[in-house]
Amino acid sequence: xxxxxxxxxxxxxxxxxxxxxxxxxxxxxxxxxxxxxxxxxxxxxxxxxxxxxxxxxxxxxxxxxxxxxxxxxxxxxxxxxxxxxxxxxxxxxxxxxxxxxxxxxxxxxxxxxxxxxxxxxxxxxxxxxxxxxxxxxxxxxxxxxxxxxxxxxxxxxxxxxxxxxxxxxxxxxxxxxxxxxxxxxxxxxxxxxxxxxxxxxxxxxxxxxxxxxxxxxxxxxxxxxxxxxxxxxxxxxxxxxxxxxxxxxxxxxxxxxxxxxxxxxxxxxxxxxxxxxxxxxxxxxxxxxxxxxxxxxxxxxxxxxxxxxxxxxxxxxxxxxxxxxxxxxxxxxxxxxxxxxxxxxxxxxxxxxxxxxx
Numbered sequence: 001x002x003x004x005x006x007x008x009x010x011x012x013x014x015x016x017x018x019x020x021x022x023x024x025x026x027x028x029x030x031x032x033x034x035x036x037x038x039x040x041x042x043x044x045x046x047x048x049x050x051x052x053x054x055x056x057x058x059x060x061x062x063x064x065x066x067x068x069x070x071x072x073x074x075x076x077x078x079x080x081x082x083x084x085x086x087x088x089x090x091x092x093x094x095x096x097x098x099x100x101x102x103x104x105x106x107x108x109x110x111x112x113x114x115x116x117x118x119x120x121x122x123x124x125x126x127x128x129x130x131x132x133x134x135x136x137x138x139x140x141x142x143x144x145x146x147x148x149x150x151x152x153x154x155x156x157x158x159x160x161x162x163x164x165x166x167x168x169x170x171x172x173x174x175x176x177x178x179x180x181x182x183x184x185x186x187x188x189x190x191x192x193x194x195x196x197x198x199x200x201x202x203x204x205x206x207x208x209x210x211x212x213x214x215x216x217x218x219x220x221x222x223x224x225x226x227x228x229x230x231x232x233x234x235x236x237x238x239x240x241x242x243x244x245x246x247x248x249x250x251x252x253x254x255x256x257x258x259x260x261x262x263x264x265x266x267x268x269x270x271x272x273x274x275x276x277x278x279x280x281x282x283x284x285x286x287x288x289x290x291x292x293x294x295x296x297x298x299x300x301x302x303x304x305x306x307x308x309x310x311x312x313x314x315x316x317x318x319x320x321x322x323x324x325x326x327x328x329x330x331x332x333x334x335x336x337x338x339x340x341x342x343x344x345x346x347x348x349x350x351x352x353x354x355x356x357x358x
Contacts, residue, residue, distance in 0.1 A: 003085060137159050
């Protein structure tokens with residue numbers, strides 16, 4: 001049985017979608033190391049960084065073009081005769097024998113978070129791919145419902161392959177990020193994400209303004225992509241220390257040293273940052289929106305995404321009420337262990353075998 005993997009994500013900056021693809025491929029490689037019935041090859045564009053250190057999955061850099069052109073024109077030639085597994089929201093429109101991973105329906109549900117050209121392209125591409133593919137993979141039950149609702153994809157062809165937590169514990173924490181930004185001498189509240197509108201960091205900033213200058217700091221880590229997120233890319237608050245992009249080792253250190261992690265997103269297909277924070281023992285405050293209750297369960301405090309007063313009250317509980325933070329740390333670590341990349345790989349391979357045969 002021959003399986004081809006779309007390696008375009010290796011030429012892209014690592015955000016949530018690319019993180020999911022990278023970690024799932026690593027987990028698939030571990031699983032296939034114990035199963036010689038599937039012959040897997042990952043095809044990557046010429047500008048890809050081949051740094052996955054795979055044992056069982058062969059990796060080939062192929063073609064001459066890049067980006068969409070490589071994916072639509074060159075990848076199908078190299079993947080012909082195989083089942084193609086696409087892991088990053090896109091795939092070649094001309095192929096029928098393929099799986100496509102669609103993380104969510106955000107371009108339909110929250111189009112204001114994206115530039116007009118980006119939104120228009122994906123509103124055409126995703127439903128077409130979803131209906132054409134043999135199977136659609138997504139990352140939560142919430143997202144499965146969204147793909148049915150917004151894209152008209154048949155529920156019975158969608159399989160849920162959620163994210164995992166192990167990647168954030170793999171690197172040693174790089175605590176130099178703390179000294180470099182003058183952090184660590186006082187407790188701090190951490191937020192992570194882009195300034196996309198549906199991430200709703202303005203609500204976090206409003207909550208911080210309600211709390212005012214206190215005996216703790218407020219920290220925001222994450223990149224801002226103005227091309228994709230349009231005019232939404234503006235600073236949330238002058239109270240916040242904005243770190244910009246941080247490495248995974250730095251992010252682990254930030255989670256481990258934070259007194260509270262806040263994530264007020266209005267729309268998430270899965271929500272890796274709260275899961276990462278829980279895995280690192282950081283108390284979590286999230287909105288009760290989209291997939292976040294599905295991921296966090298009873299291991300987080302919840303607030304309405306559009307009520308900064310609720311968010312501020314939840315942060316204050318974590319920072320000030322005795323026993324709250326410690327209870328969330330314990331529950332968070334236990335909850336994080338329920339989500340693993342190996343389990344996601346097993347579900348992916350089960351879907352593959354549905355099509356390829358046992």
